[in-house]
Structures are given as structure tokens and as C-alpha cells.
Amino acid sequence: MTGRDDYYNRAKQQGYRSRSAYKLKQLDDLENVLSSGDTVVDLGAAPGGWLQVAAEGVGEEGRVIGVDLQRIDDLEHDQVETIRGDMTEERTRERVRDAAGGEVDTVVSDMAPNMTGEYSLDQARSLHLARQAFETACELLGSGGDFVVKVFDGPDVSDFRAEVEEEFRYVRATTPEASRKESSELYLIGKERLTAPVREGDELEVEIVDVGEEGDGIASVSGFRLFVPDAEDGETVRVRVEDVKPRFGFAERIN
Incomplete structure (x- = not known):
């Protein structure tokens, strides 16, 4: 049985809406980005696998807000709220800010572009979506908050990582085991948002x-x-x- 089939079958057996749910599980195991009572915003949340994992991580006292251009069927978790919209549009980002109603603890993004099959174009579009997620995270995260974002590896990713590093205590780049072997996806995990008026070296x-x-x-x-x-x-x-x-x-x- 291939790794891909294994995660697909696990998702079916355990009631997750997508095999990608295990990516967030593994990222959380690695850097503890989901804690009981947290408020989490999930960007690119359809079909809802990451929402399910986030809801489990924050518990009944937490809150999860998911946003996607596609419709997300209702989940059994009462602490989950969904918004239908395009994260590249300011009006959608404003709805997310309004729904959050203040600072949040974690922003996660598994957004990916519509694939064209031309890698350079797909990678550039992936990076654009990652930057949109980063901007939203900077608007929403409180001091010490965490950020997880997917991007296709390639040109300018190192520059993007450097930008994220300026806003967080440290940044880790990783590819979870649940990612498909042929995939070039990379996840950046920004830990502990820095809102201080000074930076190291000042x-x-x-x-x-x-x-x-x-x-x-x-x-x-x-x-x-x-x-x-x-x-x-x-x-x-x-x-x-x-x-x-x-x-x-x-x-x-x-x-």
C-alpha cells in the first residue's frame, strides 16, 4: 500500500474530509500550533479537513474560523464558523477580521492556486497566495501567535521566508510526511509573533x-x-x- 493510499484510507476510516488533515496533525505535533482554548483562522479551508483537526486541537472552549471560495459543508463541531469568499479580495479579508473580532492565536493556510500544469506559473501563484495569508496573519495575530502557510518551493521562497522571519521569533520550513512524494509543497511555520517595538541588533x-x-x-x-x-x-x-x-x-x- 502506498503512503498516499494509506492516508486516504485513514481519512475515510477516521472521518476526516481530506487526507490533508494529517498534514496539519503532523505540523502541530512538530511545533504545537494548536492549543486548548485558542482562536484559529483557517484560510483555504475547504473541504474542511484542517477545520476538523483545528477544532479538535482547540477543544470546546476554543474557536475556529474557516474561509474558502468553495462552499464548506457544516461540521459537527459547534466552535467552527465558515465564511465563503476569495482571500485575494479585500472584502473577504475584512469579513475574516470582523468574524475574529480581535486578535487570534493561530492563522493556518493550506491555500493552493488552480493548477495550470506550468510549474513556474503555479509556483508564482502559490507564493502570491502565501503572501496574502501572511498579510492576513500580521493583521490578526496577537503577540506570541503562530502562523502556518503552504507554498510551492521555488524562486523567491527564501525572500518570503526572510519576510516572515522578521515578524516571528523563529521560522521553520518543513514538508510533512503526509504530503505526496511527488509534491513540491513546503510549509513555513512562524512561531511566536513579535509585536515588540524593537528588534535584535537595534x-x-x-x-x-x-x-x-x-x-x-x-x-x-x-x-x-x-x-x-x-x-x-x-x-x-x-x-x-x-x-x-x-x-x-x-x-x-x-x-
């Missing part, structure tokens, strides 16, 4: 406004806390940002 002058439990000075940059070793309350020091996490960062003094 140099700036800060005022130490407090001292932490470990004795490090604490500076505030637009409400974002920076821990600075060997700095005292009331000092003004020049620092270089060394590490940025979703809600705080670390810097070294350079004067």
Missing part, C-alpha cells in the same frame, strides 16, 4: 526605570520591557538589543 538610548528580581535594570520602550544587566534605577544608558521575546527582551549596555 541600538538605542534608554532610561532604567526599575530593577528586576534578578538585579537587572528594566527599561521601558513604548511599554515594552527591556532587561539590562549591570544597570541601576535612574540611569540612562545606551544598549544593543540581544534577544526579543513576545512580551519582553534583553539588551546589553554598550557605553
Whole structure:
């Protein structure tokens, strides 16, 4: 039995609407992008396999919003809401933002273009859809949120990955086992959305406004806390940002 047949049969036996459900399962196993109580937005959600997996991952206390140009038949999960629309159109993206009603925890996208059979064209269209998903993720994700997006490997994917890396703590590229062997699809997983006003390598002058439990000075940059070793309350020091996490960062003094 081939791997393809195995996943197809598993999906039928376990009640998933598509074999691709196992891709999200494997991506979640790899990087834990679905947690109990989360709000998840699924872009390109038809026929609903990823919605089923997301609903299982967030549980009854969570919420899942799926969007696709194709109609998605109702699911048995009460926490799932679907929107019919084209994610390349601003009006659809606005409906998604309205449905979310605020920041979300995870945005996933398995969107793929209508295939022409000309790889360079299909790859370029796939990259365009991935960028649309990325823009939507940047609009919706709160601090520390996660992003999963499919793209066909090829020209400019490395540039796209670099753009995603600027917005997340780290980015992992992977191809899940459930992907077809002949497929060129690649999934980028962005972990922990960074909404801080500083980035690693930034140099700036800060005022130490407090001292932490470990004795490090604490500076505030637009409400974002920076821990600075060997700095005292009331000092003004020049620092270089060394590490940025979703809600705080670390810097070294350079004067």
C-alpha cells in the first residue's frame, strides 16, 4: 500500500474530509500550533479537513474560523464558523477580521492556486497566495501567535521566508510526511509573533526605570520591557538589543 493510499484510507476510516488533515496533525505535533482554548483562522479551508483537526486541537472552549471560495459543508463541531469568499479580495479579508473580532492565536493556510500544469506559473501563484495569508496573519495575530502557510518551493521562497522571519521569533520550513512524494509543497511555520517595538541588533538610548528580581535594570520602550544587566534605577544608558521575546527582551549596555 502506498503512503498516499494509506492516508486516504485513514481519512475515510477516521472521518476526516481530506487526507490533508494529517498534514496539519503532523505540523502541530512538530511545533504545537494548536492549543486548548485558542482562536484559529483557517484560510483555504475547504473541504474542511484542517477545520476538523483545528477544532479538535482547540477543544470546546476554543474557536475556529474557516474561509474558502468553495462552499464548506457544516461540521459537527459547534466552535467552527465558515465564511465563503476569495482571500485575494479585500472584502473577504475584512469579513475574516470582523468574524475574529480581535486578535487570534493561530492563522493556518493550506491555500493552493488552480493548477495550470506550468510549474513556474503555479509556483508564482502559490507564493502570491502565501503572501496574502501572511498579510492576513500580521493583521490578526496577537503577540506570541503562530502562523502556518503552504507554498510551492521555488524562486523567491527564501525572500518570503526572510519576510516572515522578521515578524516571528523563529521560522521553520518543513514538508510533512503526509504530503505526496511527488509534491513540491513546503510549509513555513512562524512561531511566536513579535509585536515588540524593537528588534535584535537595534541600538538605542534608554532610561532604567526599575530593577528586576534578578538585579537587572528594566527599561521601558513604548511599554515594552527591556532587561539590562549591570544597570541601576535612574540611569540612562545606551544598549544593543540581544534577544526579543513576545512580551519582553534583553539588551546589553554598550557605553
